[in-house]
Amino acid sequence: MVEKAVVFLLMDGARGDIINRLLAQRQLPNLEKIIQNGTYSTITSTFPTATGPAHIPFFLGRYPGDCNIPGIRWMERARKTRTQSYTSPYGYLKGDGLNEDMGRFSKTIYEKFISASIFEPVSRGATKKIFAYGHFISHIFNTWTNFDRLGLDYTTHILRKKKFQLIVTLFASIDELSHRNGCMHHKVLRAYELFDNNIGKIQRLLEDQYEDYLFIITSDHGLTDTHTHIGLVKVLKLMGFSVRSYPLNIKNGHDLFVAESGNSMAHIYFEKGHTDHNKEKIKKKLSNIKGIDLILSKNGGIRINKGDQEAIIQQSENRYKYEMIRGDPLGLGSFSGEWLGENKWHEITFASNYPDSIVQIAQIFRSARSGDIIVTADNGYDLRTFEIPEHRASHGSLLKEHMNVPVILNKKIETGLLRTTDIYTLMNDYLEVI
Ligand SMILES: [Zn+2]
Ligand SMILES: [Zn+2]
Structure with missing residues (x-):
């Protein structure tokens, strides 16, 4: 049984300015509560600002280029047989593809602690991994709300066991619905509100069952409308x-x-x-x-x-x-x-x-x-x-609209200027202190 835990929720593609707007309209009550007693800041993501590569800093404390992942697709120059390409078959982000392609340059945070990774493509070394196979179904049938609900169910189930020091969950609906509908579409704004609901459920469970915890909610990149x-x-x-x-x-x-x-x-x-x-x-x-x-x-x-x-x-x-x-x-x-x-x-x-x-x-x-x-x-x-x-x-570019991401923590910390690589250090330092 663990008494303290880190819960890391990745709100794929969430924008700080939209969170601010919804906070001002009192649409995100659970997030608002956490911010009141904790920290809310803007941090810098990494290039390319894409799901997968931009997750590497959180879990390895390094940039994607230094782990030999320059994007979600690339040409594999070294491969001389058949095709010299390597591009994403759909399972790349959803299965073990990224874990295998990352060079073994340094340990992931999962390898250092008892950890669970839910739907997150960077999961190498996690004690328990739940792959996002439902991602494919959601892509075809546009059932992103169900996908996130499933993520919530797994997270609460794992939290109740009190066996894991680190629990990471990817919520994909904001990103996916923004791609389909545009960033300010009512379905996207609704996805932020549903996410806030999920936060509330997780927060209550943490309060009830854990002596101490670090709750981190962040995003991997921004998004801009495309005309x-x-x-x-x-x-x-x-x-x-x-x-x-x-x-x-x-x-x-x-x-x-x-x-x-x-x-x-x-x-x-x-x-x-x-x-x-x-x-x-x-x-x-x-x-x-x-x-x-x-x-x-x-x-x-x-x-x-x-x-x-x-x-x-x-x-x-x-x-x-x-x-x-x-x-x-x-x-x-x-x-x-x-x-x-x-x-x-x-x-x-x-x-x-x-x-x-x-x-x-x-x-x-x-x-x-x-x-x-x-x-x-x-x-x-x-x-x-x-x-x-x-x-x-x-998303994907170096523009501030893609590079700046929000971070919300349940504890007050002096953030200064942070990159997503610093979140790795934050989680590591918290868990290393017994
Ligand atoms: Zn993403
Ligand atoms: Zn995306």
Whole structure:
């Protein structure tokens, strides 16, 4: 029997501004109660801001690029047989796929404590794992409310046993309903309220049965409404390249492979190797397309292009330098040319359009699976040509609307500027003290 526990609820795709609005309307009474005695803050997620990769910091305390997960899809360069691609068959986020693909660089928090993971794709080492097979059914039949109810039932069932030090549950309905309907649709707002109900039930159980507990409610990324699908694959095909992309990615041997994540970011790979000429041609073409935001590529550092602006990021051990070449694509001009550490850059960029951009751009390129070019879409746009059902909201980019996430804790703590990696430390420190 354990007397203290961490309960971590991931409210997939929940936006801080919508929570604020619903709090002001007194629509989230349970959350309101927790905030009164606890902490409510905004923290910085990681790039790409997509379900799966953006969960890694919570459970490993590391960035996805450092665990070799640059997105929910990528091209597996090392695999020389059959296809060289690796893209998500539907089970990727729902089964053990992500756990197996993550490099064993460090322990997950599950491996350190008696832990249960409910519907969460990052679950390596959990004592008890409940995979989200119902995700597929919900995707087909749009039964997200039932999916979350099932998550609540498992959570309360496990809490009553008092056997687990750490209980993690993913609630998916806010994200999924936002994609289908847009972020402010009444079904989405209802999903926030239902989530608040679930919080109330869990909170009461914790109060009744545990001597002490740390209750954490957070999100993996924001979401923005999408009015235009750019169709990155179509653009590249019109340039004369042969291109494959998910889900039609079976056969290799094309010029380019495109792998999107969250629909607002994509990796572009040259399957047969690249020439500088072709790389520059693609970058130039994309930089002139309305709705394309950042274009990132490696060349003597990491180049950042935005329209006709260009800058370069260099890394040396734990320090980074941002240098403007033309214009100031990340809006950090006054710090151009300075070598600064991770936390200093976090502080500088926290309130900018691209929170933590320097550190986040550097970390994704540390993954050998990253594309030759990475593209992000601007607010209101995404990169996909089509999707069933059609997406009316997207995430995945470095924009503040995707990078900033809310965090709510039942205890008062001095948060300062936190990233999602710091939540790992918070849970670990709490559980390590007997
Ligand atoms: Zn998500
Ligand atoms: Zn999503």
